[in-house]
Amino acid sequence: MGNQENTVPIQPALREVFDHQQRAFRQYGPLGYAKRMEALDTLLQTVFKYEDILLEAVNIDFGQRSASETRILEIFPVVDEIRFVKRNLHRWMQMRTVSVNWQFLPSRGKIVYQPLGVVGVIGAWNYPVLLTLSPLVNALAAGNHVMIKPSELAPSTATAIQQMVSEAFPEEYVSVITGDKNVAQIFATLPFDHILYTGSDRVGRLVMKAAAENLTPVTLELGGKSPALVHESYSTAIAADRICSAKFWNAGQTCVAPDYALVSSSKVDEFVRDCQKVISRRFPRPSCNGDYTHMISPAAWRRMRDLVDDAECAGAQIVRPGSANETFTAENRVYPPTLVLGAEGSMRVMQEEIFGPILPIVTYSSFDEAIAFINTRPRPLALYYFDRDSPRIKKVLEQTVSGGVTINDCIFHLPQHTLPFGGVGPSGMGAYHGFDGFATFSKKKGVLLQNTLVGSILSRAFKPPYTSRSDRMIAFLLKRNKLRSTPRFTLARKKQGHS
Numbered sequence: 001m002g003n004q005e006n007t008v009p010i011q012p013a014l015r016e017v018f019d020h021q022q023r024a025f026r027q028y029g030p031l032g033y034a035k036r037m038e039a040l041d042t043l044l045q046t047v048f049k050y051e052d053i054l055l056e057a058v059n060i061d062f063g064q065r066s067a068s069e070t071r072i073l074e075i076f077p078v079v080d081e082i083r084f085v086k087r088n089l090h091r092w093m094q095m096r097t098v099s100v101n102w103q104f105l106p107s108r109g110k111i112v113y114q115p116l117g118v119v120g121v122i123g124a125w126n127y128p129v130l131l132t133l134s135p136l137v138n139a140l141a142a143g144n145h146v147m148i149k150p151s152e153l154a155p156s157t158a159t160a161i162q163q164m165v166s167e168a169f170p171e172e173y174v175s176v177i178t179g180d181k182n183v184a185q186i187f188a189t190l191p192f193d194h195i196l197y198t199g200s201d202r203v204g205r206l207v208m209k210a211a212a213e214n215l216t217p218v219t220l221e222l223g224g225k226s227p228a229l230v231h232e233s234y235s236t237a238i239a240a241d242r243i244c245s246a247k248f249w250n251a252g253q254t255c256v257a258p259d260y261a262l263v264s265s266s267k268v269d270e271f272v273r274d275c276q277k278v279i280s281r282r283f284p285r286p287s288c289n290g291d292y293t294h295m296i297s298p299a300a301w302r303r304m305r306d307l308v309d310d311a312e313c314a315g316a317q318i319v320r321p322g323s324a325n326e327t328f329t330a331e332n333r334v335y336p337p338t339l340v341l342g343a344e345g346s347m348r349v350m351q352e353e354i355f356g357p358i359l360p361i362v363t364y365s366s367f368d369e370a371i372a373f374i375n376t377r378p379r380p381l382a383l384y385y386f387d388r389d390s391p392r393i394k395k396v397l398e399q400t401v402s403g404g405v406t407i408n409d410c411i412f413h414l415p416q417h418t419l420p421f422g423g424v425g426p427s428g429m430g431a432y433h434g435f436d437g438f439a440t441f442s443k444k445k446g447v448l449l450q451n452t453l454v455g456s457i458l459s460r461a462f463k464p465p466y467t468s469r470s471d472r473m474i475a476f477l478l479k480r481n482k483l484r485s486t487p488r489f490t491l492a493r494k495k496q497g498h499s
Contacts, residue, residue: 018192020171021118021145021147022118022145039140039173043137044079044082050163051075054070057156058074058128058157061128061155061296062294062296064290064293065250068291069250073127074130077415080415080417081137081138081417088434092438095110097110104450107448107450107454108448109448111447113438113442114443115144116144116193116194117193118147119145119192119193119195120148120190121146121148121195121196122196123151123198125296126296128158131221138440139196142438142441142442144193145172145174146174146175147174149183150178152178152180159178188206194216194218194219194440195207196430197219197220198222200223201426204220219430219440220423224353225350225377226256226380226383227374227380228243228262228410229374229385231392232264232267236267236271237274238386239274240271240277243261244337244359245410246410247337248292250293252355252358252359256382258382258410260350260361261360261362263361263362263364265365268361271361276322276339279321279322286337297333298330298331300355307348307354307358308349310347310349311347311348316342317342318338318340319341321339336357337359340359341361343360344362371395371399378427379402379426379427380402381402382403382414383396384407385408403423404420404422414433419433422436
C-alpha cells in the first residue's frame with residue numbers, strides 16, 4: 001500500500017497516538033451522557049469560532065468556492081447534525097426493553113448501546129469539512145475516542161481542522177492526523193474498533209483490505225453513477241432545474257450528484273432546452289462567476305476534458321450553455337457545466353463515475369426499459385425519480401436498489417437526520433447520520449435477564465441426562481403437523497407495470 005521506505009518514519013508517531021487514545025479509553029471508561037453532551041457543545045462552539053477560517057481554507061483548496069455554497073453544503077449540515085444529536089442523545093443512550101421468546105417468559109430482554117473504543121475517520125476532499133466532522137459528531141455521541149485523517153487533497157482545510165480540534169479536545173480524546181497518502185495508508189492499518197472511510201471505490205478496497213488484517217469493521221461511503229430518471233409525464237422544466245442545480249453544485253464534485261439523466265426520447269429535446277436555460281440562469285459565465293466552484297486540481301480538470309473528448313469522438317453532441325467566448329484551462333481549474341447528448345454505454349462518461357460538471361443525457365423508449373437500464377449497472381449511491389404517479393413511484397422503489405432515494409428532487413435525502421445515509425454493493429456499505437450514525441459507532445449488546453423459575457425448568461428439561469420428559473417437552477415445542485406432500489417452490493416473473 002505505497003512506498004514502505006517513505007512511510008516507516010511516520011508509523012511510530014501514528015501508533016503512539018492510537019495507543020494513547022486506547023489507554024485513555026480504558027482509564028476513563030465509557031463516557032456518560034453529560035460528558036458526551038459537553039463534547040458536542042464544545043465541537044459546536046468551535047465550529048462557529050472557526051467558521052471563517054474553514055470557509056477561507058476550503059476556498060484556497062478549490063481555487064474558488066463560494067462561501068455561501070460552503071455554508072449551505074458543509075457548515076450548516078454539521079451544525080444541524082450536532083443540534084439534532086443533542087436533542088435525541090439521552091433517549092438513544094437509554095437501555096431498551098425488548099420482548100423475549102414466549103418459551104422464556106417472564107424473563108426479560110434488554111438492548112444496550114456501548115461505545116466501541118477508538119475509531120478512525122478517513123475524510124474526503126470534495127466536502128472536506130462535512131465529510132470529516134459529521135462522522136466525528138456521530139462517533140462522539142456514541143462515546144468513542146476518535147482519530148481523524150482528512151484528505152491530503154484539501155491540505156488547507158486539513159490544517160484548519162487540525163488546529164480547530166487540537167484547541168477543543170485533548171489528543172487522547174480526539175486527534176487529527178495530517179499528511180500525504182502514505183500516512184493515510186498506515187492510518188488504515190491501525191487496529192481501530194471501527195473505520196469510516198469516504199472516497200473512491202479503489203481506495204475503499206485498500207482500506208477494507210487493511211482493516212481486515214485487524215478484523216476491524218468498516219463503513220465505506222463510496223459513490224457510483226447515480227441516475228436521475230424523469231418520467232415523460234413530469235415537467236421537464238422542474239426536473240431540469242432540480243437535476244442541474246444538484247449536478248453543478250460544487251462543480252459536480254459530489255458523491256450523490258446525479259451522474260446521468262434518463263429522459264424519454266419524446267421529451268429529450270424539451271429537457272435539453274430547459275437544462276440550457278437553467279445553466280445559463282444559475283451558472284452564467286463560469287470563468288468569472290464567484291458562485292461557481294473550481295475543480296480541486298489540474299488533474300481533475302484534465303480528466304473532465306478527456307471524458308468529454310472521448311464522448312465527442314464516439315459521436316456525442318457536446319453543449320456548454322452560457323460559457324461562450326470563455327477560456328477554460330487546467331491552470332485556472334474552471335470546467336464549465338457541460339451536457340453530453342447521445343451518451344452511450346461504450347463512452348467513458350457512462351462507464352466511470354464522473355465527479356465533475358458533466359451531465360450525460362440518455363434516452364429511453366419505455367418505462368420498463370429505463371428501469372432495466374438502471375438495473376443492469378452497478379448499484380448506485382443514490383437514485384432520483386421524477387413522477388407524480390404513486391404506483392410508478394412504488395415500482396421504482398421496489399424494483400431498483402440504491403443507497404438512498406429522493407423523489408422529485410436530488411440530494412436532499414442526504415441531510416435528513418432520520419434517514420440512514422450509505423451505499424450498497426459497489427457504492428459502499430454501512431450507514432451513518434442521526435441514530436444510524438450513533439448505532440454504527442456503538443456495540444448493540446443484547447442482554448437476557450433470566451427468570452429464576454424459567455432457568456430451573458430449562459435445567460431440568462433440556463440439559464443432560466435427557467429423559468422421556470425431555471422428549472415430550474421437545475415434541476411440544478416442535479408441534480409437528482401431519483406430514484403432507486411438499487410442493488416445489490417456483491419463481492414468478494415480474495409483472496410489467498403501466499408506463
